[in-house]
Amino acid sequence: MTSTALHPVTLDKFSQLPNIEESPAWELIDGQVLQKPMPTFHHSRLQKRLVTSIDNTNGPYEAFPELRCILSQNSIVPDITIIHQSRIPTDNEPFKGAPNWLIEILSPGQSTTKLITKIQVCLDEGTQLGWLIDSQETVVMIFMSNQPLRLFRGDSLLPVLSDLSLQLTPHQIFGWLQS
Template structure:
């Protein structure tokens, strides 16, 4: 669902029901409700979040956590932020996530997800993953606009303070292996 009226970020954040499931986002001046996740999407989201949180790092991973940027409000599938950026009050993350992970569902637009990751990168995100389970590929985006496609035994880059040695194929194995 997409709104056609012109909104500001402040107007959007005052709208009722933006936290309904699935949540609403505001990117490039447009409010749009996220797509309802598929089973594979939910499994990857749940298992990757748990995997990242089990690491001894100064970061925490959150599923579906709102991040309020200067002109956008996004809800990445997985938001990874440094612990010192987590607010004490029950609010959205102020600013872009340090690392954002999006999981492509069949009815989603790859282009829109790339644009959302790039919006976050323009505001400080250090790393973005776009996971496509149907193609078994992970698109890795960097702030310098470099894009790398990882598949099979390709090692996935993470943030410097995160010790996660993970190959692309291991991410997709999460869809098969009970956790």
């Protein structure tokens, strides 16, 4: 699943590779070519419910599952990409730039460090908010530029983008796995 090269791969070389859009998608993070793991049922359920919850706010943002984002040196496919409506491309090309907010859902056997790296790469390029959801530990890790990592459990209200009217708690999110 992972391509290990002696020399880092550039974004130009990566974009010329065949089948980078196959399922599951391939990503380029810090010069390393990685294939995302196949999502589990819990992963898919959380992804579906989060996209629906965000889109149902009728706010100025839209949530997209598995949308490729082309950054300055990386090509990532977050589990959920949230972007302002003014930034939604009108063509059918990959999204260029960092998402306003991204959500990653940790799957069994997936590297937490690699997901944190992906979130940090986006924060470095302008992403305002990153969530990393760990259903095994029932915790949501919150990443924001120039702020320490915060862990949310139980009925703590999760931070969202300031102009988005959405109230979710880890308890609600992990409750979706029981229904």
